[in-house]
Amino acid sequence: MHANVESDEVYVALVSDLARTALPTSIMGVTLAGVGLFVAQALGHAGLFAAVASGVLACLCKLALMVGQTRRLADGSHAPREARLWERGHLLTTIGVASSVGAFVALVFAQPRMEPQMLATGVLFGYCSGVVAHLFVRPVLASGALLLAALPAIASAAWFGDMPHGILATMFGLFLVGALQSVFAAHRKAIRQIGLRLDMAALARSDTLTGLANRLGLREAFRTLSGTGDDSVAIHCFDLDRFKPVNDRYGHAAGDALLQEIGARLRLLVGHPALAARTGGDEFVVLQPGVRHPEEAEILARRIVHALSAPYHLGPETVSVGLSLGFACAPSRTADLEDLVRRADAASYAVKRQGGGVAASGPASGPPRARAGAEPGPARR
Structure with missing residues (x-):
């Protein structure tokens, strides 16, 4: 500066x-x-x-x-x-x-x-x-x-x-x-x-590899949300299917390059006030505030899956990965980050067992709802 x-x-x-x-x-x-x-x-x-x-x-x-x-x-x-x-x-x-x-x-x-x-x-x-x-x-x-x-x-x-x-x-x-x-x-x-x-x-507050937020950045962004009373906040959790074979076949440098490309696509896809965070090795969370209708959360979820499932060009190699994404919504004024992450994560694991894709969480005390859509892929990477 x-x-x-x-x-x-x-x-x-x-x-x-x-x-x-x-x-x-x-x-x-x-x-x-x-x-x-x-x-x-x-x-x-x-x-x-x-x-x-x-x-x-x-x-x-x-x-x-x-x-x-x-x-x-x-x-x-x-x-x-x-x-x-x-x-x-x-x-x-x-x-x-x-x-x-x-x-x-x-x-x-x-x-x-x-x-x-x-x-x-x-x-x-x-x-x-x-x-x-x-x-x-x-x-x-x-x-x-x-x-x-x-x-x-x-x-x-x-x-x-x-x-x-x-x-x-x-x-x-x-x-x-x-x-x-x-x-x-x-x-x-x-x-x-x-x-x-x-x-x-x-x-x-940032992940050094992808430039996305980390867990601390996600918590701070969630804490600063100001709900209007009639809107909701959505949390999208997903990890990558077939990520481990990329590491095993092309090396960790290629895996890191893939994660960086995913971070770049998420930054283009998720604009303010939404926030994308990398919370683990190949685990990501997207915070989506200001949700007026439940369909808005599903639309963003499908856009994420569509954008990140497109092939990646890593030097001379072209690789593809799948996503297992679950999302959960709650009214902004009563939303709890840990509860939303738990519900969205449970939905992502449920849809992963069915082959990957998108799933919405059920009520806060209930199981994930039926899979909203799926793409072919292995149950676990």
């Missing part, structure tokens, strides 16, 4: 991190309220009171946004479209805080008293350091906040025209450049780290 490229998964993870900045936002709100009100009262400037009030209000809105996002994340990660909505909310509240800090500091530097300027400098540096430390995950957002907060202070300090304020304005400018560079450097590092973490997680 290129250091500057955000995949959808990385983008969602970065936006989710914005919900974890409640503590620095709270500290900024308290600091702005305490220091700001003290300075505004000392200088008796109505504009300072307005800047402090708007900044504290923006902090409260930002905290409320983070509470809502945190609760949403407890139910599962965002989709990219939803993540963009949360990011816009953070953008608006951050603009409110940053512009209030910038206005407050600029107004203080427009006054001749040195003590309030020292306090305003502390507020500015505290805010900018918090932006660099916590908002770098969205560099455009962080850069905008830095510019809104620092540029008014730089302009106001430079307005005095004397040497000390000129030096201070120059320092603010140099620190702003350094902060912007730090934001983009930290963002690139975050992309690499999150990308690596996601890659490792994907490997843990």
Whole structure:
């Protein structure tokens, strides 16, 4: 993955991190309220009171946004479209805080008293350091906040025209450049780290030979299903007939190549939100959510058998295998993966004894239903 490229998964993870900045936002709100009100009262400037009030209000809105996002994340990660909505909310509240800090500091530097300027400098540096430390995950957002907060202070300090304020304005400018560079450097590092973490997680859920999901990936996919109450989920279990003779005659390398070809055909056949998994040597499971009618499960089962029974070209050799596939359905809201796999597996063994093909499981407590169709082939490989 290129250091500057955000995949959808990385983008969602970065936006989710914005919900974890409640503590620095709270500290900024308290600091702005305490220091700001003290300075505004000392200088008796109505504009300072307005800047402090708007900044504290923006902090409260930002905290409320983070509470809502945190609760949403407890139910599962965002989709990219939803993540963009949360990011816009953070953008608006951050603009409110940053512009209030910038206005407050600029107004203080427009006054001749040195003590309030020292306090305003502390507020500015505290805010900018918090932006660099916590908002770098969205560099455009962080850069905008830095510019809104620092540029008014730089302009106001430079307005005095004397040497000390000129030096201070120059320092603010140099620190702003350094902060912007730090934001983009930290963002690139975050992309690499999150990308690596996601890659490792994907490997843990994938079968290395076929690229399909493994048992862990199957369980996680099933756990994230959200049924609507009137749909069902189907589980298809099958293994290969005549797979062992391929290994015995052509070697394990040919067997592995055959499994890889089967994985490739399944990926073309089974699209999202369905999922194909390899759970054993030549054992496969297909998860089919959103089943509205039982016929949909049987249609997919027959498509799987038809597609995987076609000949395979392994180098100079052409081989064919048969399938014994059983499937089981249950309402999405009450479905249990282990029960569905057990029923579908029992149906696959029942149809294997009859020569291979497709069979539907009976009720959860009953035996598999009669074979729905069969192809010639040995009872066991």
